[in-house]
Amino acid sequence: MTIKARDVNIRLPAMVALLGLVLALPYLAPIDILGVHIGLLQLSLMGVWVIGALGLNIVTGYSGQISLAHNVFIASGAYTAALLMERQGVPFWLAVFAGGGCAAAVGVVVGVPALRIAGFHLAIVTVALAVAMTPILLKFTDFTGGYRGVTIDMPAPPPFLSFLDQDRWLCYLSLFAAVLMTFLAWSMMRSPVGRAWIAIRDSEVGAQAIGINLARYKVLAFVMSAFYGGLAGALYVQVVGGVTPYSFGMMTSLTFLTMIVIGGLATISGSVLAGIAYVLFPEVFRTLQIRFSDVMIGSFSLKVLLQDAQSILYGGMLIFNIILMPEGVAGGPLARLIRRGLDMRLADLTRPFRRLVRGVHDAGP
């Protein structure tokens, strides 16, 4: 039996390649591209924030409810995991799931009022929550550790992976978590749940008319978003080794929103790009800052712009994006490329060669 080229779907090879890439990446690090440093920590953080970006895209991109409280979800996951590990000695994997679960509970608290509140009002409620979080963490010092936050001992690799060193193990942990959660989100969006969210976003009335329970799915979107956020926060603690009240402010939510809009709202690949960009942009800025540290714009130094005033650049990118490329990077050209790539069969890849061969034959005597 021969396997014909047109029967071989490229999806499976693509997955194997992805798996290979994930396995190889921690050993390829540190990667330096044009002076931009991507070490193990950066790779781990990319994995973490891909999960975070997926979470925000679920509620804002797919179900169309604006949420500026993503930093609250991330922080509740991070604090839950850190406190459980530091005070109770809970194993890390349990703490990570507890972090996701606790954030999901916060998601219910935000999601239930969100049923009656939409649009601008939801933005107002979530922005108030986002801003109120840091002072509250600072207030209950006994519980939260005050401005110093909570530090943990990073988890050691389990016995069967003991050949890995600490940093590589954490990197694998976050990368595999990211792959798993991306796949989960991808299948969720192709399940009735994801379709229901999209239907609600496009028309609430229409969604109700075809029998979608608005209340259930809207709350579920917040809960799922919060779970992803909390999981990301809990993994962040494992990778970085702690969390402080200043780790996640309102600007975190805003930057995530910027990244998913640039990546592409309601796209999985856009969320993945968003998570990577969330780590990559500050690194790029840092590189530029080192290279152009003495450049002045008038009497202002470029260094300040690239170091403290990054939000001006993010805001600029966001405006540029909305006006010129409203679909985001993954919504437009990239989506077509990926979709075509995944649906391509081996036959498509070999077609040019076969044509060439046939051409030679046809040209023969």
Place this chain on the structure above:
Amino acid sequence: MPLLTQFFLADSVFWQLVISGLATGSVYALLALAIVLVYRTTRVVNLAQGEMAMFCTFVAWSLLHRFDYWLVFVITVLIGAVMGALLERTLIRPVEKANPLVILVVTLALFSVFNGGAIFLWGKTTGGALFPTVVPGNPVVKMDGVRIGAHSLAIMGITVVVMALLYLFFRYTKPGLALRAVADSPEASRLVGIRVAQMLMLGWALSAAVGALAGILIAPLISTSAPLMLGVLIFALAAVVVGGLDSAPGVVLAGLMLGVSQNLYLRYTPGEYLGSGTELLFALVLILAVLLVRPQGLLGSRRVKRV
């Protein structure tokens, strides 16, 4: 004011809190009014309103080295107006017809730009230096044992004047009438010959000018640093929700109430669990409560959604 302490069973501290609360409440009311002005003209909640005000305050801060306080006051308000008009023309106009959430995201982008812009131009803090008060030196005025800073009284006075001017503008001038017409129905206004686009710019200009004013007035009471207006913005948003998104008198009333209740909340709740540090949570709970019980706010009009 002997009546105050005589007829109510409260001490002078209570009245001190009420009056200083009315002063901060005036600033909340001004910023909330700025948000309502934009909402009524372009149907968008401008989440960057606080940051725009903060930016103008920093501009004023720079100008103060060269000019007299009142000159700076006027220049800053004018700069605010020009800034508002330009923003409407360049950034809001292109997305005017888009989904409201897209416009909201544009205002969030503005938030980032002004936040970062202030840090870029003026650094993270101004080194603890305080913004000058309206009355130089901020002398304490004593009335019946109630001690009040002159600046608080000045804030209230200026707020009253500004509100009166706005009222007269909307009630008795042609542009004011046109602006109200545009807020009610842009299509009908266009048909009767009102230049709607210009009116939208005017609405944004007025709003940003009022915001700049709020920034200058509140700056002496809080430290001059980049997150200057964030807390004020949350309280202004709370005032907007409590008063009703489209009701100017409603948000002014709510702003004043919030200023006073914030002070009383900080003073009279147990500091162990509530009180200082949780005032934003207090605002959040208030916002949620009003939205769940009376979504249109105290004086707002109920929006009937057409299906």
